[in-house]
Amino acid sequence: MSKSRLPQSIDETLTLLGEAGYVADRALATVLFLSLKMGRPLFLEGEAGVGKTEIAKVLSQTLGRKLIRLQCYEGLDVSSAVYEWNYTAQMVEIRLAEAAGDTERRSLTEDVFSERFLIKRPILQALEPDLAGAPIFLIDELDRADEAFEAFLLEVLSDNQVTIPEIGTIRAAEPPIVIVTTNRTREIHDALKRRCLYHWVDYPDAERELQIVSRRLPGVRERLARDVVGFVQRLRQEDLFKKPGVAETLDWASALTELDMVALDPETISDTLGVLLKYQDDIARIQGSVSKKLLEEARAELAAAE
Structure with a gap:
């Protein structure tokens, strides 16, 4: 499919994502296709590291559109965002x-x-015309911004416009492709969600996560990839403060490859848990005999599934 042309079916959307190595399930491809077809913002919710932000990057890459990113944070205001x-x-x-x-x-x-004399910030940039087509506008981690800013976005998401008191209303000639992400650290108001199509991005199952590792890290040995995915899948069932996302799975597989590992062993797991887990309490909980037990259970589950 040529760049800039939007996919015309769910299957084309799956292919589009796959061209950039993004392994999506059909439910995600369906809501993304509908978002593109209907010109509606796509609201993606899920745990950190499951690939929400990556979708906007993939669309920018495969469609040949400019990516404009608004990284949200507490205290974000009009002067920084608009x-x-x-x-x-x-x-x-x-x-x-x-x-x-x-x-x-x-x-x-x-x-x-x-x-x-106007300095244009991400929102205003996203409303500008572009020869390559409407840009991909990523509003990332909206839950980190204040509720007041969330309310300000309603005009942008509803009418693709912003009002500048000294100039007037600036409206997009062609609405941007809007991706909104949140890690659900707080609830987003229904008024904003109603303006979007919604999808919960969950952790992938073992088969899809193995495909992701294989596509993104083709140099990882097959046995190591299976061990890593099996262990991470089993680890997510534990009571952890922060479960590892797909991003951590890829980081860990890459790190183990740098160590020339061909398969996992309990000692290496304990030595490299800092790549996979980001809180000391979680690391302390998993080190030692627990990691050995999880590895054995993961291998048993994979063997039973074959």
Whole structure:
């Protein structure tokens, strides 16, 4: 499929994702296809590291569209997300006008509050036209932003526009492809969710996770990949503060390959758990005899499934 052309079916959407090594299930491909077809934002919710952000990156790569990312955080405001004025340049313009004797207030105000003094932030950039087609606009980890900012987004998601008091309303000629992600550290208001199509991105099953490792890390030995995926799958059943996502699975498989491992053993697991788990309490819980037990159970489950 040529770049910039949107997929015309669910199967084409699966193929599109697969071209960039993203192994998606049919449910995700279906809601993504509908989002693209209907021009509706896609709201992706799930644990950290399951591949939500990666979907926007894959769409940018495979469709040949610009990726504009708004990384959310506590305290995010309009000046960081939408626009701000270049005050330094405005002051220079005012001083030059005064020096030239051009001090007519109305014309000077219109001049310094024109678009050439406007610093465009991600939201405004996402509404601009682009020769390659509407950009992919990633609003990442929305749950980290304040509720007030979440409310501000309603105009953007509903009407593909923002209002700048000094200029007026700026509307996108072609709506951007919007991907909103959240790790569910807090609930997002229903008013925002109603404007989107929704999908929960879950941890993959063993078969799909093995496909992901094989595609993303073709240099990993097959036995090691099976051990890694089996162990991680079994590890997610434990009572952990933070379960490892697919990103951690890939990091761990890559790290073990750097150590020239062909298969897992309890000692290596204990030595490298810091790649897989990010909290000391989780690491302490799994080290030693527990990791050995989990590895044995994982291999037994894989053998039974064959």
